[in-house]
Amino acid sequence: MKLLSQSYWAVSRRDWAGSCVQTPTSINSKQTGLLKKNAAKFSSSLKDMTATRKAVLGALGLFGGGAAGLAYALNESVKANDLVAHPPTFPWNHNGYFESMDASSIRRGYEVYKNVCSACHSMKYVAYRNLIGVSHTEAEAKAEAESVQVVDGPNDSGEMFERPGKLSDYFPAPYANDEAARSANNGALPPDLSYITSARHGGENYIFSLLTGYVDPPAGINVREGLYYNPYFVGGSIGMAQALYNEVSEYSDGTPATASQMAKDVSVFLKWCSEPEHDQRKKMALKAMMMFSIIISISYYLKRHKWSAIKSRKFAYTP
Structure with a gap:
């Protein structure tokens, strides 16, 4: 009788432990079923909604859209009332x-x-030096600067004088x-x-x-x-x-x-x-986008690598 009871409880424990261990397939099927159940509840709630409530929600949506359209129209009409022609946007x-x-x-x-x-x-x-490397060479920018007379001073006598321009002018x-x-x-x-x-x-x-x-x-x-x-x-x-x-x-x-x-x-x-700094700003933005895309990709991989094992762990009670 004692041996029979021990074998019975051993079988029962194995059955209980087996029921606690769930495979990923069973978990996914349960999650899918839960999502379908929630969607069905939402659909049924819309069907069960009274006509008055539907009318109120429709009126609120219509009022919100109308208010937004009115605000936009009034803003554009105010611009049109100006005695100034607004410049068009050209394809620079x-x-x-x-x-x-x-x-x-x-x-x-x-x-x-x-x-x-x-x-x-x-x-x-x-300054003339700003032209270097953009639209002029250094020699050309220097020639442009020297073509003008710049008031400088005072000199040793305390008087202002004129001199040919320099790149720093x-x-x-x-x-x-x-x-x-x-x-x-x-x-x-x-x-x-x-x-x-x-x-x-x-x-x-x-x-x-x-x-x-x-x-x-x-x-x-x-x-x-x-x-x-x-x-x-x-x-x-x-x-x-x-x-x-x-x-x-x-x-x-x-x-x-x-x-x-x-x-x-x-x-x-x-x-x-x-x-x-227009061109330099775009270059820096492009470099930053490339750098952050690499960092985000690596971070996503490390996150998946770290948490995939943690999120997929299963716990079973085996006394």
């Missing part, structure tokens, strides 16, 4: 994720600035001070162009549109003497006359100097002046 090459600034366009834009824009606008935060200003600039431009102060694309909404799109947007004022709009109509400028009246015309300047590389070509090149040049 440097706007691509993997595109750099056009060095040839920067060089031509510098020529446009030197021959046309520098008569009124300063660029006091851009910044672009010279056309006027000695703001008062002289206003006096020469009918009271208007020409802005410094060093960071103009970052300081204006629309960036290079605004610069290009402004330079090519001079038209005759429409009927009903009077422009007082000394001002010029440009729909892209705030108020429509600007103190700067149209500066770019076909063949008003010449390019050293032989590119046809049309008004639109010059506007495009000087816009790219001003974009580079505002963001000289």
Whole structure:
């Protein structure tokens, strides 16, 4: 009788232990069944929902979508009420994720600035040395610097003097001070162009549109003497006359100097002046993406390697 009872309990323990040990297939089947059960409950809850509750939820969704659409429409209508034409977005090459600034366009834009824009606008935060390796060689940048006379001093006698420019010099200003600039431009102060694309909404799109947007004022709009109509400028009246015309300047590389070509090149040049780190920033971003993709892949593999054994462990009671 004692031997019979011992064999009975041994068999019972083995059966109980066997029932505690579950294979991955059985676990996956149970999880799948649980998901199907939850989905069935959700579907049945939608079917059992009363018509009133469905109507309320539908009305709330319709109201939310309508409110969002109304807010967007009002925002766009406010923009349309401005007396300013918003510049379109042009397909600039440097706007691509993997595109750099056009060095040839920067060089031509510098020529446009030197021959046309520098008569009124300063660029006091851009030095000749910044051109090296971007649009000019060191010898070319040095020659450009030496072509201007820079006021320096004082000397041993305490007097200011003029000397040829150096690579460390910044672009010279056309006027000695703001008062002289206003006096020469009918009271208007020409802005410094060093960071103009970052300081204006629309960036290079605004610069290009402004330079090519001079038209005759429409009927009903009077422009007082000394001002010029440009729909892209705030108020429509600007103190700067149209500066770019076909063949008003010449390019050293032989590119046809049309008004639109010059506007495009000087816009790219001003974009580079505002963001000289543009290309370097994209290079660093590309390197960071490559580095992080490798790190994430390794981290994912290590996580799977570490936790696969932990998450798949099974515990069985075998007294």
